[in-house]
Amino acid sequence: MKNNRTYLLLVAFAAALLPVMILRDFTPSNELRYLSIADEALRDGHLFAFFNHGVPYADKPPLYLWLVMLGRQLFGGHCMAFLSLFSLVPAMVILRTMDRWAAESGVTVRNRTTAALILMTSGLFLGLAVFVRMDMLMCMFITLALRSFWLLYAGRGNAKLHRWLFPLFTWLALFTKGPVGLLVPLLSVAVFLILSGQGRTTGRYCGWFTWGVIAAGCAVWFTLAWLEGGMDYLNNLLFHQTFDRAVDAFHHKEPVWYYFISIWYSLAPWSLLVIGGIVVALCRRVRLDESERFFLTVILTTGVMLSLFSSKLAVYLAPTFPFLVYLAASLLQRMPAAAWWQKGAVALPAVVWAAALPTVLLLRHRVESVVPDGAEWLLAAGALTCSGVAALVLLCRDDSLHRAVGSVAAGVLVAVFTLGFSLPELNVRLGYGTLCREAKQLLQANGWSNCYVWNIRRAESMDVYLGRPVEETSVEELCAGRCDDGVVMLPGRKLQSDARLRNFVSDRRCHEVGEYLIVELPPAMPAGSW
Known part of the structure; x- marks a missing residue:
């Protein structure tokens, strides 16, 4: 029955995104560029050195572009539904992995359900689960790498298997998007062991064996990239796209405090509940168990590391979101039931949701270009309004926080599903x-x-x-x-x-x-x- 709960949530999540996956056009910013680069690689017979209209493109490793090339070969063209699977399936794997992890740490079924609903309806996570990007795939490999370390550290599962899986998943994260995929698992593990007073054991997890597996994979990759693209391409891959981005970025240069701002809209509409829950627990000096300390270490280590880099985007912080949400859920069950600030954190999006239908009706009559004609918009707004009103009613009762969260999240999923059917009319603006x-x-x-x-x-x-x-x-x-x-x-x-x-x-x-x-x-x- 517990497993059925998890699978039902994942099915609902996939069903909500299905119309978007089928009916959406590719966006010009990045998605269409990846397709164009993959087409050029197929024409030129390249597998490791990529070019964008003749200009070397070493920004991203090959793995995701290979998947795009595979889809082109299978379908004779670029299939949105196929490519979206490489965002949706990793998101579902992350949800399932974190649910099992939290269950082993003693988080109740109710809190795990709430955490899953919060994560799958958080703005950035929801977007990454459907857009044709490599970010969710990298997040999956990072999550699996940290999970393998934890099982190895806790003495659970097959030690020999996870000794291999930890460096393998870490290398796959690197091979998916770049250095962040390497740094997040290795730095998080090292910092956690040092803070736990076990710094001497770091070599057991991040020693010669781990670095040997990673180095072997990189050696093959870099050698083949050099053979195809030459020394200039290799230099671009190893230095321009790493050190130059980190020290003095040529793209996406932002101040050191950037993520302190972006995290609030990236986790919307749950920012106050998730971040507030963690902050309140730490201020009250709630004693963290070992898994909670590890989650907090991953969050803080990754946040500090990314803040020190010159190049910044909100999406770079995505690997921390599963750990933020499930840490908050774990701490939530040890906080006083239905605290006023918790109800307020859920009431805020509920009020916004409740106003959705009146707002759409108002804008529809006054500004036709803002809200296109179509029943989908009215149905989506109606779903949000119903879910918001239901959440506000539930919050007036005792011990109803989880059901209120479920109501708000259900409104998001129904609205996304309904709005997906309006995409054929909107595609002319989107792509x-x-x-x-x-x-x-x-x-x-x-x-x-x-x-x-x-x-x-x-x-x-x-x-x-x-x-x-x-x-x-x-x-x-x-x-x-x-x-x-x-x-x-x-x-x-x-x-x-x-x-x-x-x-x-x-x-x-x-x-x-x-x-x-x-x-x-x-x-x-x-x-x-x-």
Whole structure:
């Protein structure tokens, strides 16, 4: 029965995300870029040295790009549902692993259920569970590595097996996204042993055997990357993407206190309950058991380490979220029942949820562009409002905190499931798939070969849809007639601020696709039409 509870939660989680996995378009920022890099690697026959339109791309290790390449080979194209599995399944493995870990540490079934609901409906964790990124896969390997260490440390399970699994999972975390996957497990373990007065035993877990396994995997990887990409690529991989990012980042440079701010919206809507629970317990000097001390060590060690790095993003802190949530759940059962601050921490999102339907109705009538027409939005808002009201009613009763959390979490999952069906209409705003498919049809129908873009962010990755490269152009080149027969894609909103562009577009056939325009450039296009 206990196992059924866990599996039912995981099934509900997967079901809520299923429409998003099937109906969503790839986002231009990172997802489409990964697909474009994988396509280029397949064309060029590369497996270890990757390039983004001819420019070396050593930002990410090969594992995740291999999975993208595998999907392309299996389906003949990039399948969103297939690629989303490499985010969803790792999220489910993390939930299952943490549930078993907490059960062994004496956390009650009710508190573990609450922890699972909180984790799966936390903003960043929920997003990472469906977006085509390698972050959740890395988090899974980090969690499994720390779990293997703990079983080895506690003398549970097969010692020989976990002696191998700890370095193997650590290396896989490194091979998925980079140095953070290596540093989080090894530093957390070392700091925990030192603080526990067992610093002399560090070599037993992080000694020659562990480093030997990791070094062997890295030696093969680096050698093959050098053979394919040369010394410049290897230097980029080993130094530019590690030391340069850590010391003086060329991307995502943020101040040292960045994570003290980002964690509040990353864990929303449960930030106050999770962080507040841990802080209150520490202030009251609640005695932590050994597993709780280990969880706290992972959280603080990772937070301090990432804060010292120059390059920062909210997503980098994701490996700590399972430990934050389950530590809070473990401490919650030793706190006074239904403390006022706990009810307040749940009441806050419940009030926001309760206001969802009135807000949507108000915005729908006043600002049509904010809330698109469609029953999905009303149903999702209605689900949130019902769950919020139910949570507020439950909070008025004694010993109802867990049920209130469940009500708020259920509203999130139902809303995500319902809103997933509105994605076909929203994809034209979220990605470039619809735009590129129409442009490709125009090119094929007219026998044209050139595809230009102007002022579209990261347009180079459109080659995933078009099957051909796009060429950046300018208003001057367009108006001077220096673009050959084909089409040009541009943002329609720019017409209001550029008279030359308006004149250029007014003389040609245009096709409106969401916020963009596709302008035909026939062979007989007159030069200097403005």
